[in-house]
Every structure is written in structure tokens, then in C-alpha cells.
Amino acid sequence: MPVVSGGQSKPPAIRRIASLAPLSDAEISMLARASAEWTHLTARREFVIEGDPVPQMQILLSGWVASVRQLADGRRQILGFLLPGDIIGLCPQPEPLALSTLTSLTDVSVCPAPRSAPHGSLARAYAMAKALDEAHHLAHICRVGRLNAQERLADLLLELHDRLELAGLTDGGSFELPLTQEILADALGLTQVHVNRTLQLMRRSGDLDWKERRVTLHDPSALAVKIGRDRVRVSALQSPAV
Amino acid sequence: MPVVSGGQSKPPAIRRIASLAPLSDAEISMLARASAEWTHLTARREFVIEGDPVPQMQILLSGWVASVRQLADGRRQILGFLLPGDIIGLCPQPEPLALSTLTSLTDVSVCPAPRSAPHGSLARAYAMAKALDEAHHLAHICRVGRLNAQERLADLLLELHDRLELAGLTDGGSFELPLTQEILADALGLTQVHVNRTLQLMRRSGDLDWKERRVTLHDPSALAVKIGRDRVRVSALQSPAV
DNA sequence: CGAGTACTTGACGGGCGTCAAATGATGTGG
DNA sequence: CCACATCATTTGACGCCCGTCAAGTACTCG
Numbered sequence: 001m002p003v004v005s006g007g008q009s010k011p012p013a014i015r016r017i018a019s020l021a022p023l024s025d026a027e028i029s030m031l032a033r034a035s036a037e038w039t040h041l042t043a044r045r046e047f048v049i050e051g052d053p054v055p056q057m058q059i060l061l062s063g064w065v066a067s068v069r070q071l072a073d074g075r076r077q078i079l080g081f082l083l084p085g086d087i088i089g090l091c092p093q094p095e096p097l098a099l100s101t102l103t104s105l106t107d108v109s110v111c112p113a114p115r116s117a118p119h120g121s122l123a124r125a126y127a128m129a130k131a132l133d134e135a136h137h138l139a140h141i142c143r144v145g146r147l148n149a150q151e152r153l154a155d156l157l158l159e160l161h162d163r164l165e166l167a168g169l170t171d172g173g174s175f176e177l178p179l180t181q182e183i184l185a186d187a188l189g190l191t192q193v194h195v196n197r198t199l200q201l202m203r204r205s206g207d208l209d210w211k212e213r214r215v216t217l218h219d220p221s222a223l224a225v226k227i228g229r230d231r232v233r234v235s236a237l238q239s240p241a242v
Numbered sequence: 243m244p245v246v247s248g249g250q251s252k253p254p255a256i257r258r259i260a261s262l263a264p265l266s267d268a269e270i271s272m273l274a275r276a277s278a279e280w281t282h283l284t285a286r287r288e289f290v291i292e293g294d295p296v297p298q299m300q301i302l303l304s305g306w307v308a309s310v311r312q313l314a315d316g317r318r319q320i321l322g323f324l325l326p327g328d329i330i331g332l333c334p335q336p337e338p339l340a341l342s343t344l345t346s347l348t349d350v351s352v353c354p355a356p357r358s359a360p361h362g363s364l365a366r367a368y369a370m371a372k373a374l375d376e377a378h379h380l381a382h383i384c385r386v387g388r389l390n391a392q393e394r395l396a397d398l399l400l401e402l403h404d405r406l407e408l409a410g411l412t413d414g415g416s417f418e419l420p421l422t423q424e425i426l427a428d429a430l431g432l433t434q435v436h437v438n439r440t441l442q443l444m445r446r447s448g449d450l451d452w453k454e455r456r457v458t459l460h461d462p463s464a465l466a467v468k469i470g471r472d473r474v475r476v477s478a479l480q481s482p483a484v
Numbered sequence: 485c486g487a488g489t490a491c492t493t494g495a496c497g498g499g500c501g502t503c504a505a506a507t508g509a510t511g512t513g514g
Numbered sequence: 515c516c517a518c519a520t521c522a523t524t525t526g527a528c529g530c531c532c533g534t535c536a537a538g539t540a541c542t543c544g
Contacts, residue, residue, distance in 0.1 A: 051475065053478060069380070069384050071384070071388060071470060072470040073470070075388045076388070077383060077384045077387045077388045079380050079383050079384075091373060091476075092334070092369040092372060092373070093366070093369040093370050093372070093373040093476060093477050094366060094369070094477060094479055095477050095478040095479050096373065096476065096477055096478075097475055097476060097477060097478060099373075099376060099377050099380055099476065100380060118360075124335070124336060127334040127335040127336070128335050130334060130335070131333060131334070131335040131338065131341075134341060134376065134379070135341050137376070137379045137380065137383065138311070138321050138341055138342060138379065140383050141319060141321050141379065141382055141383055141386060142311050142313075142319045142321070144383060144386045144387040144431065145319045145386040145430075145431030146313060146317045146318070146319045146431060148499075148500095149499080149500075180521090180522060180523090181522075181523070182522080188387075189386070189387030189388060190500075190501090191500075191501055191502080192522090192523090193500090193501075193502080193503095193524090193525090194499085194500055194501070196522095196523065196524065196525090197500090197524090197525090199523095200524085200525095228313060228314040228315070233293065233339055234333075234335060234338065234339055234341065235335050235336060235337050235338055235339060236295060236337040236338075236339060237336055237337050390531075390532095391531080391532075422489090422490065422491090423490075423491070424490080432532075432533090433532075433533055433534080434490095434491090435492090435493090435532090435533075435534080435535095436531085436532055436533070438491065438492065438493085439492090439493090439532090442492085442493095485544100486543105486544095487542100487543090487544090488541100488542085488543085488544105489540105489541080489542080489543100490539105490540085490541075490542095491538105491539080491540070491541090492537100492538080492539070492540090493536100493537085493538080493539095494535105494536085494537085494538100495534100495535090495536090496533105496534085496535085497532105497533085497534080497535100498531105498532095498533080498534095499530105499531095499532085499533090500529105500530090500531085500532095501528105501529085501530075501531085502527100502528085502529080502530095503526105503527090503528085503529105504525105504526090504527090505524100505525085505526090506523105506524080506525080506526100507522105507523080507524070507525090508521105508522080508523070508524085509520100509521080509522070509523085510519100510520080510521075510522090511518100511519090511520080511521095512517100512518090512519085512520100513516105513517090513518090513519105514515105514516090514517085514518105
């Protein structure tokens with residue numbers, strides 16, 4: 001659960017938001033206060049529905065969420081994943097409608113996102129978050145449009161690794177991946193069976209390991225080079241991470 | 243080229259922007275004045291490069307632009323198309339870097355986009371434009387991830403039709419499509435050869451016609467139903483068009 | 485009229501989907 | 515603590531959609 005830890009370091013979600021812009025102490029404590037009002041959500045709940053009005057802006061504090069579209073005949077496409085520190089309902093237009101359904105993949109906790117002052121650092125952090133969202137969507141188009149199964153898997157896992165790293169949720173190349181192969185398949189535009197086969201291949205070639213909900217990329221940067229992946233950059237002010 | 247016509251109706255680009263929010267007369271004439279300072283660009287020029295700083299915000303007045311990513315080994319993925327009335331360089335974050343390369347597919351004219359007052363209708367129009375961009379990107383993920391070749395083609399052509407309609411650039415189900423089959427292939431995650439074959443099929447089944455750079459969808463709404471496509475909606479304030 | 489570009493068509497192969505079933509995990513109640 | 519249901523992973527056989535390679539046919543333009 002979201003515990004604002006005693007004295008040591010920031011909780012993952014806040015740590016990640018703070019990495020987007022140099023927040024003031026006042027802004028950090030706004031976030032800390034907001035995260036005290038967290039709510040809980042169990043796994044497999046559709047808590048935002050495509051086409052419905054977008055609810056109050058929220059911060060995902062812990063757990064994983066998928067942004068999903070379902071086709072009439074049952075096919076599903078996962079548009080992206082939301083990780084701790086990601087913002088829900090960040091839409092500049094008036095009376096926004098949700099562009100996708102949000103489903104909790106795990107137990108999840110969220111809290112209301114503090115309103116930002118017009119020109120403060122928090123507003124900048126939100127703008128960066130929105131831009132990163134867009135960058136991830138574009139990366140996903142490329143993945144699904146032009147990469148083969150192995151490249152898709154590697155590329156997605158590397159993106160998730162980079163994003164989780166900013167929240168302090170990685171341990172070297174290793175991190176928790178609370179997804180089933182079927183969910184990966186729906187994200188990558190593949191079938192569950194083929195994802196499985198591709199994973200076997202990558203395990204045997206030593207690229208990764210995956211047991212008990214934990215993935216280990218044996219050499220993330222080598223893998224990134226191998227498939228020709230660049231890190232995401234959306235602003236010149238940004239360190240060359242995420 | 244961009245002629246602010248004598249007395250009759252608004253030029254396509256302005257017409258489309260005005261469809262996003264109820265602009266005041268003052269705002270409309272700001273747009274008209276801005277469009278008088280248009281610049282020209284010939285076809286096949288990369289005028290924004292991925293990773294470079296984003297230039298001054300501009301309005302695409304006429305012509306088609308592709309948002310492109312090129313992989314190291316030569317594969318290309320087109321992330322989306324920009325049509326007259328679309329905004330270039332609309333990024334809220336500070337010192338933004340371009341997330342994709344912009345290539346003119348035809349001769350193109352652009353003009354600087356007027357700065358919007360903080361809470362005016364023009365700001366709302368820009369916010370809507372940004373939201374529509376996002377919606378189109380998400381639609382593209384689904385297309386490329388889960389639709390087969392025929393569905394991809396139909397879905398993309400329907401989207402382009404709907405967007406051009408708002409600019410007054412359609413004639414029933416028919417509109418100019420200044421794209422080669424190779425460019426369509428790069429957008430749809432297919433090969434040029436397979437796009438060709440798919441087009442033949444759809445021609446023979448009576449779904450569409452395409453000669454001399456002009457496509458005709460014989461029955462757009464029937465086609466939309468056939469492939470299970472909904473129109474894009476990003477705000478409750480929006481009429482159920484585009 | 486020749487060169488370039490876009491479109492068309494055919495033959496063939498492979499990556500990935502489909503169908504089906506076995507094996508292994510996880511959890512719940514008796 | 516075991517019986518049993520449920521869910522996730524694994525594996526095999528087979529086939530199709532789409533990619534690849536190659537050649538031929540229009541168009542356009544200098």
C-alpha cells in the first residue's frame with residue numbers, strides 16, 4: 001500500500017513525478033498530503049470506461065493499470081500501461097471523454113492529483129507527463145506496426161524497465177511484471193501462444209529470464225542496442241533517462 | 243495556394259480549426275491575418291527532424307504531411323498524417339523535442355499559429371486539436387495492432403474522410419488522396435505489394451474506387467458499420483462528427 | 485524516346501494464428 | 515491437508531495471411 005515512509009526516501013509514485021521537473025518543497029508536500037488520501041481498487045476492475053466523462057485527475061500510487069480498447073468481435077488492444085507515478089485523467093480540453101477504458105491489472109491505489117498553479121513546477125511536471133504519454137503511444141505504434149515478435153517484446157520490456165527505474169522499482173535489469181502472457185499479447189498485437197514461444201526463444205538466447213512475476217533483463221543496454229532502441233526524450237531539459 | 247477567398251466561405255484550414263470551438267470574430271480574423279503570412283514547402287522535404295527542438299507553432303494551411311519514424315535498418319513507420327487545419331509543434335512542455343520527423347508528402351503551405359489568450363476559445367480549440375491528435379494515435383495503435391489488411395485500409399480511409407470533411411475537402415464519400423501505395427503501406431504496417439492486393443479486393447467488392455489520386459468510398463457509413471468503426475469523440479461539447 | 489516512378493501480377497516461403505490438449509500453478513472449501 | 519476447480523503456461527500440428535522476390539505494365543517528364 002502507499003506508505004509515506006518514515007524518514008528515508010520518497011515513495012515510488014512521488015519519486016517518479018519529481019523526476020519530471022524540479023519540484024519545490026511545498027509542491028512535494030502537496031503531493032505527499034494528497035497521497036495520504038489514497039483509495040484502493042482490486043484487480044480486474046474497469047474504473048474508467050471509454051466514451052464516458054473523464055473523472056477527477058488522479059495519481060496512480062501503486063499497482064499496474066492498462067489502457068484498453070475492445071473491438072466489437074472480442075478482439076482487444078492494449079494501448080499502454082500505467083505505472084506508479086502516472087497521471088490519470090490529464091486532459092486539457094473541456095468536458096473530456098475517456099479515449100480508452102482503464103482496467104486495473106493488479107490491486108491498485110490512487111489519490112486525487114493536486115491542482116497545479118498556472119506556472120509552477122508542478123504544472124511543468126504534468127506537461128512533461130502528458131508529453132511522455134504521447135511519446136509512449138508513438139513508440140507503441142512503431143512496435144506494433146514494424147517490429148517482429150522478439151523485437152516487440154524486448155522493446156516493450158525495455159520501456160517498462162526504464163519507466164519503473166525512475167520510480168525506484170527496478171533492481172538492476174530486474175523488475176516485477178504482474179502481467180499474464182495473454183495481456184502482453186493484447187498489448188503487442190500478437191497471440192498468447194506466440195508470446196509464449198517468443199519468450200522461450202529469448203530465454204534460450206539468454207536475453208531475459210522470467211519466473212514468479214519477475215523479469216530479469218540480463219543486459220538492458222545491450223538488448224537496447226541489439227534491437228535499435230533509443231531512450232525516450234521529450235524535452236531538452238530532460239536528462240537522457242526515461 | 244492559401245487564398246483567403248473574397249467573400250464566400252472560410253478556407254479549409256480555418257474552417258477546420260473553427261469547428262473545434264466556437265471562435266470569436268476577433269479570433270477568426272487573427273487566424274485569417276496569420277494565414278496571410280504563409281510559407282511554401284515543396285513535396286518530400288523533412289522540415290522537422292525527430293529529436294530536434296520543436297520550431298515555432300504553425301498551422302498547416304494546405305497539403306499533406308506525414309509524421310514518420312525511421313528504424314536503423316531502413317524500415318519506416320508513419321505515425322499519422324497531418325491535414326489542412328492541423329497544428330504543428332503544439333507541445334505544452336518546456337523546450338520540447340520533436341517526437342517524430344515531419345515530411346511533406348505534397349507541396350505544402352504553413353503559417354505561424356497565433357498565440358492564444360490563456361482562457362479564450364482559441365486556447366480551447368488548440369486543446370481540442372491536441373486531444374484529437376491523441377485520439378488518432380490511439381486509433382492507429384488499434385488499427386495496426388489488431389485489424390487485418392482490409393480493415394486497416396478501410397479504417398484509415400474513413401478517418402481521413404471524416405477529418406477532411408470538417409475542412410470541406412470532401413465531396414460525398416470522395417476526396418483527394420495524394421499518397422502512394424508505399425506510403426499507405428508504411429502507415430498501415432503492411433508492404434506495398436499487399437496494400438495493392440488489398441485495394442484490388444476492396445475495389446472488386448465495391449467498397450471503394452481509387453483513380454487519379456482521388457478515392458471514393460461508395461458508402462462511408464456502411465463501410466464504418468462493416469468494420470465496426472466509431473467516430474472519434476474527445477469532448478462532450480463536441481458534435482458527433484470527427 | 486529513354487529513364488524514372490508508381491502500379492500490377494505471379495510464385496513461393498515464413499511468421500504468426502488457430503485449434504487442441506497436456507502440464508503446472510494457485511486458491512478454496514471440506 | 516488434501517480434493518478439486520480455475521487459471522496460466524507450455525507444446526504440437528497445421529494452415530493462412532502477409533512478406534519477399536521478381537518481372538512486367540502503365541504513366542510522367544525531360
